[in-house]
Amino acid sequence: MNAGGGRVRIYDVARLAEVSVATASKALNDTGRMTEETRNRVKAAATELGFRPNAMARGLIQKRSFTIGLLTNDTYGRFTLPVMAGISAALVDRGVSVFLCGIEDDPALGRVHLDAMLDKQVDGIIASGKRIDRRLPVDLSDLPVPVVYAFTEGQEGSVTLVSDDFQGSTEAVEHLLAHDRKRVVHVTGPETFASVRERASAYRAVIGGEGRVLYGTWSESWGHEAVAELWGTDGEHPDAVFCGNDQIARGVVDALRERGIKVPESVSVVGFDNWEIVASQTRPPLTSVDMNLEAIGREAGRLVLELAEGKPVEPGVRKLPCRLVIRQSSGGDAAVTERRGGLATAAD
Amino acid sequence: MNAGGGRVRIYDVARLAEVSVATASKALNDTGRMTEETRNRVKAAATELGFRPNAMARGLIQKRSFTIGLLTNDTYGRFTLPVMAGISAALVDRGVSVFLCGIEDDPALGRVHLDAMLDKQVDGIIASGKRIDRRLPVDLSDLPVPVVYAFTEGQEGSVTLVSDDFQGSTEAVEHLLAHDRKRVVHVTGPETFASVRERASAYRAVIGGEGRVLYGTWSESWGHEAVAELWGTDGEHPDAVFCGNDQIARGVVDALRERGIKVPESVSVVGFDNWEIVASQTRPPLTSVDMNLEAIGREAGRLVLELAEGKPVEPGVRKLPCRLVIRQSSGGDAAVTERRGGLATAAD
Numbered sequence: 001m002n003a004g005g006g007r008v009r010i011y012d013v014a015r016l017a018e019v020s021v022a023t024a025s026k027a028l029n030d031t032g033r034m035t036e037e038t039r040n041r042v043k044a045a046a047t048e049l050g051f052r053p054n055a056m057a058r059g060l061i062q063k064r065s066f067t068i069g070l071l072t073n074d075t076y077g078r079f080t081l082p083v084m085a086g087i088s089a090a091l092v093d094r095g096v097s098v099f100l101c102g103i104e105d106d107p108a109l110g111r112v113h114l115d116a117m118l119d120k121q122v123d124g125i126i127a128s129g130k131r132i133d134r135r136l137p138v139d140l141s142d143l144p145v146p147v148v149y150a151f152t153e154g155q156e157g158s159v160t161l162v163s164d165d166f167q168g169s170t171e172a173v174e175h176l177l178a179h180d181r182k183r184v185v186h187v188t189g190p191e192t193f194a195s196v197r198e199r200a201s202a203y204r205a206v207i208g209g210e211g212r213v214l215y216g217t218w219s220e221s222w223g224h225e226a227v228a229e230l231w232g233t234d235g236e237h238p239d240a241v242f243c244g245n246d247q248i249a250r251g252v253v254d255a256l257r258e259r260g261i262k263v264p265e266s267v268s269v270v271g272f273d274n275w276e277i278v279a280s281q282t283r284p285p286l287t288s289v290d291m292n293l294e295a296i297g298r299e300a301g302r303l304v305l306e307l308a309e310g311k312p313v314e315p316g317v318r319k320l321p322c323r324l325v326i327r328q329s330s331g332g333d334a335a336v337t338e339r340r341g342g343l344a345t346a347a348d
Numbered sequence: 349m350n351a352g353g354g355r356v357r358i359y360d361v362a363r364l365a366e367v368s369v370a371t372a373s374k375a376l377n378d379t380g381r382m383t384e385e386t387r388n389r390v391k392a393a394a395t396e397l398g399f400r401p402n403a404m405a406r407g408l409i410q411k412r413s414f415t416i417g418l419l420t421n422d423t424y425g426r427f428t429l430p431v432m433a434g435i436s437a438a439l440v441d442r443g444v445s446v447f448l449c450g451i452e453d454d455p456a457l458g459r460v461h462l463d464a465m466l467d468k469q470v471d472g473i474i475a476s477g478k479r480i481d482r483r484l485p486v487d488l489s490d491l492p493v494p495v496v497y498a499f500t501e502g503q504e505g506s507v508t509l510v511s512d513d514f515q516g517s518t519e520a521v522e523h524l525l526a527h528d529r530k531r532v533v534h535v536t537g538p539e540t541f542a543s544v545r546e547r548a549s550a551y552r553a554v555i556g557g558e559g560r561v562l563y564g565t566w567s568e569s570w571g572h573e574a575v576a577e578l579w580g581t582d583g584e585h586p587d588a589v590f591c592g593n594d595q596i597a598r599g600v601v602d603a604l605r606e607r608g609i610k611v612p613e614s615v616s617v618v619g620f621d622n623w624e625i626v627a628s629q630t631r632p633p634l635t636s637v638d639m640n641l642e643a644i645g646r647e648a649g650r651l652v653l654e655l656a657e658g659k660p661v662e663p664g665v666r667k668l669p670c671r672l673v674i675r676q677s678s679g680g681d682a683a684v685t686e687r688r689g690g691l692a693t694a695a696d
Contacts, residue, residue: 097449102436281595
């Protein structure tokens with residue numbers, strides 16, 4: 001029953017007794033309201049498993065509800081769901097459930113939902129959003145429980161986790177240069193986004209001042225327009241396009257194909273977000289920067305529990321590394337690329 | 349402060365006093381633990397707004413937590429997030445917050461998360477999933493709170509809400525026939541899905557036995573393969589393709605363009621799901637069947653509250669209508685299509 005193979009945890013007891021962790025905790029502490037049958041079943045499970053909480057853990061267990069609240073204004077969920085999956089993965093073995101509550105841009109409404117969470121006595125709150133340079137429309141300072149910010153702007157002195165877009169973009173552009181690309185351009189989203197400016201500055205830092213950045217919208221159609229602009233004139237054309245997201249990259253790849261320009265033979269293309277459903281269905285499949293949102297979620301889950309248990313956590317912004325996922329569109333290592341695509345090469 | 353313009357609700361009092369609805373309820377009922385300052389602030393807000401709960405409402409308010417739990421195994425969220433948005437929209441004016449908890453396919457784990465929700469004394473539970481012919485891996489019968497199933501298979505005798513795929517598919521095929529299409533084929537997902545069989549049987553019912561159904565995967569690449577199969581031989585080719593989802597339709601439209609076949613002039617294409625990000629970026633934009641998942645969520649929220657308030661709700665499966673969203677790919681009514689696209693027609 002003890003999946004971890006190590007010390008028996010309250011979670012294992014709860015699972016065997018088929019009750020929630022909070023109920024198991026109350027049963028063992030002789031607190032809370034439940035039938036004698038339930039209390040006895042929990043105690044029997046604890047005995048069977050040899051569960052022996054130390055005094056410190058008993059105290060902590062008693063005070064906790066084993067629930068973390070996740071507040072987000074990303075109602076479309078593209079960014080928050082991977083973050084939530086990471087939080088759940090980090091906490092499930094410790095018997096903690098994650099409850100997500102979506103808030104709109106109405107601060108009074110945000111307050112109502114936040115209070116509903118506090119009423120439920122969550123052990124901590126993780127705030128998440130759809131961009132790293134905007135705060136949620138609700139004040140999370142001075143709450144009775146710890147707060148960790150994951151993929152949204154945190155308040156002063158908070159614990160905040162974001163992706164390291166500079167590092168991720170640097171890797172993407174260096175990958176293109178390492179494959180002999182000489183004229184890399186950057187086609188990206190609106191300059192009002194901090195992540196756009198961060199990605200563009202990394203691009204410029206690697207290229208060394210020679211670069212060209214085209215700002216637009218986060219859409220496939222902008223990818224088409226950018227190709228028309230870049231290839232619409234005579235003279236030397238780019239041999240690589242680093243795109244601000246996968247949708248732009250999808251548009252660029254499709255537009256190049258329609259002009260008879262081969263990807264990756266003549267032009268390499270790299271996207272950003274590693275949005276599987278777009279990246280894998282692009283022809284050829286897209287090399288893309290993955291922000292590792294699940295890792296951000298796992299770390300947020302770990303840190304909010306540390307805080308809930310009274311352990312010290314250094315405040316500040318932590319940037320977690322992105323990783324470049326190489327598929328065919330960048331003309332990367334052919335063997336790796338083709339093996340990923342399920343094809344054997346002559347060399348195999 | 350009273351947005352609805354009608355009777356003052358406990359929610360309005362909570363909002364003015366800047367507390368949760370549960371706290372406002374307890375303050376007015378002289379129950380619960382809070383500071384005197386908070387209790388007085390709530391009472392002052394109630395007086396200011398002229399809030400007068402009747403005896404019945406007082407009783408109901410006292411017993412409720414103003415939280416609905418949403419359980420789902422759709423961790424990708426494509427179906428559950430619109431359902432959640434609908435639930436929230438239905439309940440927000442009544443001061444009820446929705447907490448989503450993702451469960452995996454491990455029944456023991458599902459039970460832990462479910463118990464965590466019951467510990468928080470949710471007023472009701474809505475179960476949702478990623479397909480209508482699969483149950484969540486957790487037993488929701490005999491719970492102390494009402495359960496409504498929305499876009500997942502319900503247990504015997506439950507209140508279940510699903511989309512009417514037969515009606516939606518019928519509308520899609522009739523739309524194609526109404527625009528003089530004579531040879532409509534159906535390219536869809538795996539036959540193991542009930543929704544695939546339902547959509548195919550509607551297609552066959554409208555076409556009248558002459559049809560052709562190609563089963564495959566839910567992917568763009570299957571759309572490409574299907575076009576290669578349908579157009580790879582001599583003889584009469586289809587003049588319309590009704591697709592089982594938008595990704596297949598996207599593949600079909602792209603494959604036809606690459607063969608120099610004009611959509612919608614020579615072939616009309618209709619998708620299913622109305623997944624905005626795919627449908628709107630397809631060239632031309634996709635006509636698609638929308639399952640109205642938000643409406644399913646709104647109805648689920650309304651019904652679970654009715655049940656929580658002790659009102660009778662007839663059990664059984666309710667099929668809510670889909671709606672056909674017409675864009676350019678089906679060559680529908682040109683005036684409507686072009687107005688939607690922001691262009692004026694000569695007739696305007």
